[in-house]
Amino acid sequence: MIVSNLSVISCRKANSALCLSAVEEHLEASSPYSTLSPTGHLLVAVSLGFIGTFGFLNNLLVLVLFCRYKVLRSPINFLLANICLSDLLVCVLGTPFSFAASTQGRWLIGESGCVWYGFANSLLGIVSLMSLAVLSYERYCTMMGSTEADATNYRKVAGGVVMSWVYSLIWTLPPLFGWSRYGPEGPGTTCSVDWTTKTANNISYIICLFIFCLIVPFLVIIFCYGKLLHAIKQVSSVNTHMSRKREHRVLLMVITMVIFYLLCWLPYGIMALLSTFGAPGLVTVEASIVPSIFAKFSTVVNPVIYIFMNKQVFQSSSQL
Numbered sequence: 001m002i003v004s005n006l007s008v009i010s011c012r013k014a015n016s017a018l019c020l021s022a023v024e025e026h027l028e029a030s031s032p033y034s035t036l037s038p039t040g041h042l043l044v045a046v047s048l049g050f051i052g053t054f055g056f057l058n059n060l061l062v063l064v065l066f067c068r069y070k071v072l073r074s075p076i077n078f079l080l081a082n083i084c085l086s087d088l089l090v091c092v093l094g095t096p097f098s099f100a101a102s103t104q105g106r107w108l109i110g111e112s113g114c115v116w117y118g119f120a121n122s123l124l125g126i127v128s129l130m131s132l133a134v135l136s137y138e139r140y141c142t143m144m145g146s147t148e149a150d151a152t153n154y155r156k157v158a159g160g161v162v163m164s165w166v167y168s169l170i171w172t173l174p175p176l177f178g179w180s181r182y183g184p185e186g187p188g189t190t191c192s193v194d195w196t197t198k199t200a201n202n203i204s205y206i207i208c209l210f211i212f213c214l215i216v217p218f219l220v221i222i223f224c225y226g227k228l229l230h231a232i233k234q235v236s237s238v239n240t241h242m243s244r245k246r247e248h249r250v251l252l253m254v255i256t257m258v259i260f261y262l263l264c265w266l267p268y269g270i271m272a273l274l275s276t277f278g279a280p281g282l283v284t285v286e287a288s289i290v291p292s293i294f295a296k297f298s299t300v301v302n303p304v305i306y307i308f309m310n311k312q313v314f315q316s317s318s319q320l
Contacts, residue, residue: 036187036285038105044189045102047293052095055299059088062303075142075157076254079135080306082161083257086127087299094121095296101189114191118182119172122193125265125295126168126213128302132261133217134160135254140224143251144231171213180205186288195275206276214269221258225251253309257302264298267291 036044062084066072097117101107107114138157175181175193180202185192193209194202228251268291275283 036105036189036289040286040289041102041105041187041189044187044289044293045099048095048099048102048296051293051296051300052091052099055087055095055296055303056091058300058303058307059084059091062306063088075138075153076135078154078157079131079138079160082164083128083131083135084303084306086124086131087302090121090124090296090299094124095299098190105187105189107184107188107191114184115176115182118191118193119176121191122182123168123172126171127164128298129213129217129261129265130164130167131161132254132258133220134164136221136224136258139251139254140228143228168213171209174205186292187285190289190292192292193272195272196280198276203276206272210269210273225255225258249309253305256309257305260301260305261298264294264301268295 063081066077066081066084094117097109097113109117134157138153138160141156142153178201181194181197182191183194184190185195193206195206271283271288271291275288
């Protein structure tokens with residue numbers, strides 16, 4: 001797929017414009033990132049423009065409300081604000097670069113920019129996922145015990161927020177130091193973990209990444225919400241206290257967030273696994289870019305759910 005440098009040198013020595021043109025055409029045709037049509041790049045750019053704009057505005061609104069209204073600063077809202085912060089940073093630090101690349105049909109900020117993009121998006125995506133796991137555990141502890149918030153709850157939640165960032169760093173820093181790597185994906189207008197190189201070094205990292213950053217958090221989520229749903233079913237017929245109703249509404253909100261997070265990220269996870277363990281060429285460029293867009297769409301969905309399913313936030317937003 002790569003033309004030897006000797007061929008290019010030979011062409012230059014021969015001063016043959018025709019030869020050099022043939023080499024350049026071969027390079028372009030052989031590139032795995034040049035198969036998306038101009039229309040395809042345009043559709044991707046439009047999608048990313050929509051996601052970047054509304055993701056930024058929606059998450060910014062939630063964070064402004066959180067900072068402005070003290071009544072919103074409950075433990076669960078603190079965790080949701082952490083998710084909105086990570087989604088906002090994706091819209092600021094990641095989406096503009098892939099949008100610009102899609103408008104031009106090629107990556108624009110070089111290899112180091114590609115590494116930065118892959119690292120930042122991986123870091124922030126795992127932070128969101130870990131925050132959802134911490135959120136499910138907080139709901140489990142609150143509803144199975146006292147529903148009253150106290151200083152201890154805030155300290156635990158703050159510890160959970162710090163843990164989500166540290167845990168994400170632990171798993172996204174290794175590619176910067178040689179355990180796998182960050183590089184182009186799909187049509188070459190986005191970057192991520194190298195899903196395609198079939199070496200022991202790369203595959204071992206991807207296996208660990210899926211186990212500890214996808215499977216383990218979702219096992220925590222499933223366990224906590226499974227226990228909560230069972231408890232709600234038992235008490236719903238005898239306990240109609242207002243505080244319990246409020247907790248049930250909050251539980252519905254976070255479960256909805258988890259479901260939409262799965263819908264956004266599960267296709268990307270399947271695509272990545274097929275790229276890693278499937279036959280070369282199994283995942284086409286078109287098939288790889290759609291799950292990537294779905295994954296980025298989660299930055300738009302989460303704050304919308306948060307605003308319209310949280311009465312306090314909805315009432316506060318109507319006052320702005």
